[in-house]
Amino acid sequence: MNPNKKRLRRTMMFLNAQKPGLVKDPYIYNPDSIMLDLEDAVAENQKDVARFSLFHALKEIDYRGCERVVRINGLDTAYWKEDIRCAVAGGCDAIRIPKTESPEEVRAVEAEIAIAEKDFNIPVGRTLIMAAIESARGVMKALDVCESSERLFGIALSGGDYTKDLQTRITGTGVELMGARQNMIIAARAAKVQCFDTVFTDLDNMEGFRKEVETIHLMGFDGKSIVNPRQIPVVHDIFTPTQKDIIFAEKVVKEIEEKREKGIGVFTVDGKMIDIAFYDGAKRTIELAKASGVYKGEL
């Protein structure tokens, strides 16, 4: 398995791939991933030249550990195959497929990536895939999409197009996205891939943004798409385990390992009943703390 498949992805910042002022230094805001967009952000009359900007940015700019995802144009356009060739040749880390509705679409992209990796001497399997779900059909097919390719690391909800398809709109309450979010996170967890929430476009409503991030964090999402750098610290704050969580998780892991040797299955930690079912969750908290750079322990 590609070791980057499970990497930390709390924030994915969207950037227009052909705006030099945006792509030159987004790493200063410390997003976990950047999403260089060839699709909706690029005007139709600039599609022909946007790839040149993307290619040279990927080749020459040191993004200092930020994952570099490229959103290609839809599979219903004339652009997507050359988009993949350009992105793979530039050495991107992953391709984001827009408007995904079927596993066949993921496999079509996978096949083009494999050809491009061979053509440009990129190690086979290096380039990962994520699929954006933007329609009612896509939500209903989420599990099939999640299980479609070994390269696929996750799925992401695209709320704007999805709510149009549902014949509603973004209300700020989240009620219109409830079903899609629930369905997608369940599908992603069933397939053991990651799941990312949609952008929050009301940039001045930071209180509403924080509430939304808290909600999707509790729902189990791995991260959120970001359209403005000031949203990043809020997401990282909510998605990074607190010291209290880390200390408790450490105790749980140590106690379970110790008690298992003594044949004890159920016991208490800080007054809470603990058994083996808590082990994976506690390990995940430690792993997340390590990936977030806040773990100082020995586990």
Place this chain on the structure above:
Amino acid sequence: MEITKPALAGTLESSDCQVTVEPGDGKIDFALESAVINQYGNQIRKVVMETLNNLGINNVKIAIVDKGALDCTIKARVEGAVSRATDHFENNLWGGTGK
């Protein structure tokens, strides 16, 4: 590749550059406008010439209006303008020479 018609790529936004190409008189005519021409003029010229050479272009009038572009942006805008001037967009040898 032969430049057969005028074409332009890029913008006048900060960190970008606007590149105009048109058919030449048998050589490369280079013109540059930049607020940092004294500091970076030679470097910009070098990047443009290397990019044209990689594209196999030696007969062109090329004018650059620089707004503080990085080398990667200059390369991208030169390639974009040449692509438009030659109608060559697909099956690029990304990173290869002699496109």
